[in-house]
Amino acid sequence: MEEMVMATLDLITASPHSSSSSSSSPTTDNNNNHPSSSSSSSSSSLCLSSISTRRTDLSTDLRLGLSLSPSHYSTPSREQRSSFDWPPVKSTLRCTLVEKSQISQFVKVYMEGIPIGRKLNLLAHHNYHALVKALANMFRTTILCPDSHQLPLISGNNVHVLTYEDQEGDWMMVGDVPWEMFLTSVKKLKITRADRC
């Protein structure tokens, strides 16, 4: 039923907030398994200008005699929808659901001096504090929290700091960038001795 309805729609895929980026290409969103998405590219260039200032164009469209069927309006991708502030779901619920729908993100974790590593699901933790706590438990050591202001003044070999390898292959201190940004750039973790950093 829904397919039949959708098939009659003339889909436009440009984002309504098309400031700079997305308006020139159809959404290549891997979540969009919409039946008619493949047919969108031909119509997107036609309708882009009307979509980018959607709110003022409706009267123009009515005067042109275009129908009010949903065909005229874009069906944004999942990412676009979530930044589009629709549907009206409060952020506490939104965050909980988004977490649940994400696949896990397991990364390798090595501790300096120990050849066998562990694996940890980053998405099971909501912030740096939780991550450091989990690792400290897993490896039975003290890991200095990234957002604490203490410098590693403590010497000795039972205090560590957390570092990670990013997408460019560089080893960085954990904690400098926002948590969400960290999740997108981390490849693996390493617990190194504090006096080495």
Place this chain on the structure above:
Amino acid sequence: MKKAAYSFPEEVLEHVFSFIVSDKDRSSISLVCKSWYEIERWCRRKVFVGNCYAVSPPILIKRFPELRSVTLKGKPHFADFNLVPEGWGGFACPWIRAMAGAYPWLEEIRLKRMVVSDESLEIIAKSFRNFKVLVLSSCEGFTTEGLAAIAANCRNLRELDLRESEVEDLSGRWLSDFPDSYTSLESLNISCLGNEVNLLALERLVSRCPNLKTLRLNRAVPLDRLPNLLRGAPQLAELGTGAYTSEMRPDVFSNLAEAFAGCKQLKTLSGFWDVLPSYLPAVYPICSQLISLNLSYATVQSPDLIKLVSRCEKLQKLWVLDYIEDDGLEVLAASCKDLRELRVFPSDPFGLEPNVALTEQGLVSVSEGCPKLQSVLYFCRQMSNAALNTIARNRPNLTRFRLCIIEPRSPDYLTLQPLDDGFGAIVEHCKDLRRLSLSGLLTDRVFGYIGTYGKKLEMLSVAFAGDSDLGLHHVLSGCDNLRKLEIRDCPFGDKALLANAAKLETMRSLWMSSCSVSFGACKVLGQKMPRLNVEVMDESGPPDSRPESSPVEKLYVYRTVAGPRLDMPGFVWTMDDNSALRIS
């Protein structure tokens, strides 16, 4: 000046007035005559300010010198959905400072959608000897340091409720700042906190407060600590669990079930993050006494939800995810005949395809089976005029009806027609409807129905609907009791707004974003109506850098006796009767 010989002495009038509690009635009393106004204002103890910018602290304090309880609301409702940019306003500080000076005997402060700083919390903690109730609902701007000040200083605190606030959680240590001698806690809601609180301190606090009736924990409180907490407070009436998961062990389960069974007064449950379905049966012993169940974070499937809900024969309020599906709602309709309020939230709000078997049918079943149903909030992916008609006829006693069809402008999925007639049936049959949220494909016709039948309507939320100004005009001219109107992404413009300018003074506020209201019209409105604040929000720059006919990004209009506000950020401009823009 004649003095009526038969007038009552003030003390008698004051005594009579003390039985009048509702704000509306108090307001009516104060309008009878000057002496009643005077007496009333001196004995008013409780005030509700629905929009903190409608009045100012000095004006409030001047009129009501002896308040014990103040409630303030700040940001517009759409702030809940990220439509109000950061820094917009709603600052509690000026209010708290002023009240600290004027009301040393203040007992209760309730704030909603306001920005509260640690400094403000410290002022509260130190200024009010008899402070009893602090409710911060959807607030932000403070940290656990501010909470520590409250815990350490408020000897008579009864209620600390942080519902849905954004708290910078620096450490769970603050809870230990309640002194050992402190035993008056009746209600604690820390469900919004991110980090673990000191669990030992929490257990001791809970067990030494004999009047504790409400305890809402945060996600970080592990399930295996819950039995101890419950044993420390068997008199609990309302509980919010923490994470509802643990390694499945029979002893943990039986401990939990026993602890729940020991809470004979427990009527309300919430929390349920990360639910492990096999732990749900632990609450079965108390299901038959539950009147309110909030499962909006419980990502479990329909069969588990059905088993739980079907045991709650006294249930009056259910908040649940759409995992419950149509089948689950049918069971709800059959089992919970006392249901007054249902909210069904979307488990996959941004997905394009339905992930669960929840349709309009679920709501229809509940409307058929639950005769006391008054309040509905329902997210779904399809709706029909026929279903809405059925719901309206089944439940003319509905007072709140909020429907969100996830895809904007979705038509009736059976006929492909707009949903005008369906919503029309709702407003026509539900004569006491006070709150309505629309969605789906809607033309100006639906607004005609709303204007004609929605005589008791107080709050209306509209998105992606209507064809022209006529729609807005129907609502503004027809809905006699309208207080709050919030609109986004609708083709409503200048004509209806200006033609109904006077109506706006009878309302609390109007929000319009991504509509077709021009900058010029906003200026005219601001100039014409000195008792309204007409605020234009535009993050792309000053509106006067564009032609007068360009639409404004966001418009927020509200009545006020305090004049234009002085704390606006750079992206907000007030249109007032200086025809030059006041840029802050």
